[in-house]
Amino acid sequence: MxxxxxxxxxxxxxxxxxxxxxxxxxxxxxxxxxxxxxxxxxxxxxxxxxxxxxxxxxxxxxxxxxxxxxxxxxxxxxxxxxxxxxxxxxxxxxxxxxxxxxxxxAGLTPFHYVVTTGNSRLLVSFLEASPECIEDVTVRDETAFHLALKEDQIEAFNILIGWLQRTRRTHGSVFSFEKKMANWEDDEGNTLLHIAAKKEQRDALKLLLDSQLWLQVKAKDSDGWTALEIIKKANRRGVNINRNTSDEVDTKIKQLKDKVTCERIRVLVDRTRHSMPVDMINTMLVIMALVITAIYQSSLSPPGSVWQDNDTAPDPSSNTTSTYHLSNKNIFNTSISIFNESGKAGKTIMNPHMYGLFWFLNLATFGFTDLVTVFLLSSFHLFLLLAVPLYMLVISYFCSMTILAPTVTWAYLNLFFLVLFGIFPFLLLFVLLVFSKSIRQTMAEIRYRSRMREALGMKFRGPGALMFCSQYILDGIFGLWMPSA
The missing domain is CATH 1.25.40.20 (Ankyrin repeat-containing domain)
Incomplete structure (x- = not known):
């Protein structure tokens, strides 16, 4: 009809x-x-x-x-x-x-058609209008990334990879969506690396290795071949890998094709924010602020107050428990002799054993609350501006605990934490790097990537190496805070 x-x-x-x-x-x-x-x-x-x-x-x-x-x-x-x-x-x-x-x-959408024809302007317009279209697959389980490589549309592939690195979309965790798309397999078990290797697309392989940390470089296709084995097979045949570039593109297209550097931080922060309800973040921040205030106040005014003068206990009936009146003759001595035994002006009068229990509970609460607050603040664009005062508050906390310590041992212990947290920002990246992935697994992946680069005639030095290392650190940090499902 x-x-x-x-x-x-x-x-x-x-x-x-x-x-x-x-x-x-x-x-x-x-x-x-x-x-x-x-x-x-x-x-x-x-x-x-x-x-x-x-x-x-x-x-x-x-x-x-x-x-x-x-x-x-x-x-x-x-x-x-x-x-x-x-x-x-x-x-x-x-x-x-x-x-x-x-x-x-065959499950081809208009978005897929634009990708296969390489219309960069329409491709950007479609992504801006409907970001969800990137998830659509054909009946052969091919994503837009697969189609771009199979049709030799390298420019469109560059744009798609650039969009993937910048998207704020999440599927339960910060990296789950990006990992899923970068390692998607079609009905023949081909990942993006396999297709690029089989099509001998040097630029696409380099882009994937430089921009996608979470690539499963050892994945095998339906024939049991890894991407590295396919590359070596092509090299043995003496095949020259073609390049595909474009001279004239719009500003947005150029931006998506550029390597992601500092923008990566903002993308990961936004992904974290989208993963948590706003009401829950606001409520927890209020609670954490109240707890931090109470704990910090206890470091300034410990239970029982402090010695007002050498070997002179404060009057329990006085209202000066939080004010330290030091005699003129002891001001200088107290300021440079923070390790003196109890009984000296400015030291807590608490029994050292009770002080130990107080110190442990106080520090555990203060530390845990600060960590939760940092995590919550990382959901905002001004995270660094908000985190710096909190970091200085931690330093001040240990300064106060060091000065008020009743014994030399406790003073040294607090001083140790003061020094530790003074260099903590520099140690944090290394610690997170170690705990986000095992050292063995990390080194194995780096070596395998290096072998792929060597097979392609690519150098690991330069901006590509710097980007890989920086992205690994960033992904390690955010992966520990928001682990993948």
Missing amino acids: EMDPRLREAAETGNIDALHVLIRDDPYILERVDQIPFIQTPLHVAANQGHVSFAMEMMNLKPSFARKLNPHGFSPMHLALITGQTRLVLRLLKADKDLVRVKGW
Whole structure:
């Protein structure tokens, strides 16, 4: 069954008035077309001919036509792309951004078609309008990344990788989405590395190795080959790996193709923020602020107060428990003799054994609260500005505990923590690096990547190496805070 010839003629000529006349004569003329599963609707015809006004009027009257497939498996947006009707494509995108995800034959969406044809401007527009389209796969389980490599659209692949590194999307944890897309396998077990190696695409391989830390470099395809083995096999044949570059691209396209450096931090912070409800973050920050205030105050005014003068206990009935009145003759001595035994002015009068229990509980609470607060503050763009005062508060805390310590041993212990936290920011990256992955696994991955670079004739030195190391550190930090599912 086909649509009314008069309706087809109106669509072919773009005659909106004729369409209105047909509807007045037969109010169900469009409804009958909509009841047929696969049919060339008036919107298909208008999209094929490039009649923008008629197509938009049809979208207004019958939006369901935009998602119907014709007998050849194309939606109206598919046809507009095939015939090069860019203006109509953008109008349809503006009317309904999800049209880029309509699947045609073999599961190919308009977004997939744009990737395979290498239209960089439309590719960026589709990603901005509907970021979810990056997750759509064909019936062969191919993502847009697979299609770009299989069709030798290296520029489109560069844009997709750049978008993947910058996206704020998360699937339960900070890195789960990026890991999933970078290591996706099609129905033949081919990852992006396998396809790039088989297609002998040097630029794509270099981009993957430089930008994607979480690549499964040892993964095997359906034939049992790893990407490195495929590369070595191609090198033995003496095949020259082709390069594919583009001279003229828009600013947004260039930006997506550039290597991700400092922007990586902001991306990971945003992913963390999206992984936690805002109400929960706000509530926990309020609670943590109250706990930190109470604990810090206890370091200034420990239980029982402090000695007011050498070997002179404070008057319990006085209200000066938090004020330390030192005699003039002891001001200098106290300031330089913080390791004197108890009984000296400015030292806590607490029994050293009770002080130990107080110190442990106080430090455990203060430390845990600070760590939770740092984690919560990392969800905001001004994390560093918010973290610096908190870091200085920790230093001040240990300064106070060092001065008030009742014995030399406790003073030295507090001084140790003071020095430790003084250099803590420099030790943090190393510690997180060790605990985020095992040393053996990390070295094995680096060696395997080095072998792949050597097989491709690539150097590990320079900006690529710096980017790999910096990204490993960043991924280690955020992976420890928000571990993958």
